[in-house]
Amino acid sequence: MTMTKNSLLAELIEGAPPSDGRFGPYGGRFVPETLMAVLQRLERKSIELLADSGFKAELKAEQRDFIGRPTALSPAPGLGERWGAEVYLKREDLCHTGAHKINNALGQALIAKRLGVSRIVAETGAGQHGVATAAAAARVGLPCTVYMGVIDARRQKPNLERMKLLGAKVILVETGDQTLRSAIDEAMRDWVSDPDGTYYLLGSVVGPHPYPWMVREFQSVIGHEARNQMIARGGGLPDVAVACVGGGSNAIGLFRGFVGDPEVELLGIEAGGRGGDGDPHSATLGKGSPGVLHGAMTPLLQDAHGQIEDTHSIAPGLDYPGVGPEHALLRDLGRARYESVTDDDALDALHECSSAEGILPALESSHALAGAKRWAASHPGARIVVGLSGRGDKDIQLLTGEVPHD
């Protein structure tokens, strides 16, 4: 068992595309037959392009010129003083369109262009992936359709309007739970209808192989930059890297920078919802059990009959009953730990960061801040990197009570 664990971890650190699409027992490709051929083609193409020097040069130039990378690593002395720690924020909120989502959207849009498709479809929860995809599609010159649950559209209206301004066609999803999960169901139905002409630009490290691997590769720029920036500051590696986990793309991106450094603890923070016994939440790694949803075997929030449960988080980007398969393996191997914080903890963290640092974080990122603060309480003086995955402007209407929390 230990041997197996060690070799699985070594494989994960090395980071090659998993030949069977698996992260240990998780992952795989559980999709209708209609999509098998197109996923095999995408697997071949993405592996080829991500190793191609011409593609890598184009990606790097676009990351610099369009996204604005590298993003800053900001020391956060105000938070540090309050928490009794040395705190750094990896500023993905400074990316073009306001969150880490554009790292992946741009990368996949460049792949879509090379595949010669005629349109892009995407799902969105908080709207950040939808906005990023709309922007990336416009950048590469492809039309774009975004599916968004009506509940999310209501609570993230500014993003809905931004997508439209960026030229995307937005389709509001009124079936199912009317949030991110139903938006994925609907986007997949669209994709199944025209698998050859349509590129499905999935927004997190979830779904069938090769998405969890490919999306991770595009997000790993976060962690690689953060590691170099920490070292360049002279203090060396952090003691812990903390990020919020919904599907888990920003967390996996940050963790990739440090997964090979055993002295750096990796801490993922899930959405605990209101926090009462029996209240809905989105803490999949903490409380879920393995199952198959949206193309992958992965921990899910499900009932005893395998039906998917309704989730809740104040942060629409975390409101999802599944999680990336690589996180499940990192958890099982003991390489990363996952905890949850409540809606209220996240709100407190949002206000604290805003006033102490002059940075308004997204509600999703605020979960990471709340988790980091709790960790700091038992590790005085430690060096902490927090993934600030996005900015909170999109949450203003939720914060002012103009729209209800769910």
Add this chain to the structure above:
Amino acid sequence: MTESFGSAAIGEAIDAASGTALCAYITAGYPSLDGFADILTAVAGTADVVEIGVPFTDPMADGLTIQRASRVALENGVTLEWIFEVLGDMAPSLKAPHLLMGYYNPFLAFGLDRLGVAMTETTTSGLIIPDLPIDESGPLLETLQPRGLALVQLVTPTTPEDRLIRLTSAGGGFVYAVTTTGVTGGDAALPTQTLAYLDRVGSAASLPVLAGFGVRSRDQVETLSGHVDGVVVGSALIEAIDRGEDPGVFLEELRPAAVSA
């Protein structure tokens, strides 16, 4: 009376059909728990094979009709346990062999070994699982194949030739040829290229081939009859049930007029 069940029984029922075989899909526990037994009896009295839909919260390969039927069934409290309970009582009197069709997760949650046992006890001949490609089917085949139960494989117009050969010889029962890319419940246009694709499936397959997705009229069944061994009717049947029509009569009217001997 169905005396036998399993992969072979499905093939025999399709071969024994007069003309084009009819495979009918109904969602378990729809529109109500109490009304389901009568619908199942009526459907099994007319169809050559019956597919009983196991509802799931996230039916990603289904159109609106089956999405809605699944939601209603779940609200009615349908579970796999309930389905096997009903089938335990009813299966001996059903006039056609039956399979279960549903997404993988509820079967996985039920337990794959337990599933094989329950299927055998209720003479359930096989499974159709649209989100379980052959590549991921190993663990389930281990429980089905020793029991002679089918895992019906779906093929689609996007399935490459080498894969088509692999799929049409795997799984047992029949080959489910999806007429079109897309979800269930549409209205299948059947241009020459679709018929040519179905012919290609037919020549690759040793098992009978049934065409499904978007089959809703007798004209379509007539067009398909020279190219496949049978058809699957799902959403159109659910819609007939919604209109209050007798499902047996609706199915009977889909059969092409008997070819005069």
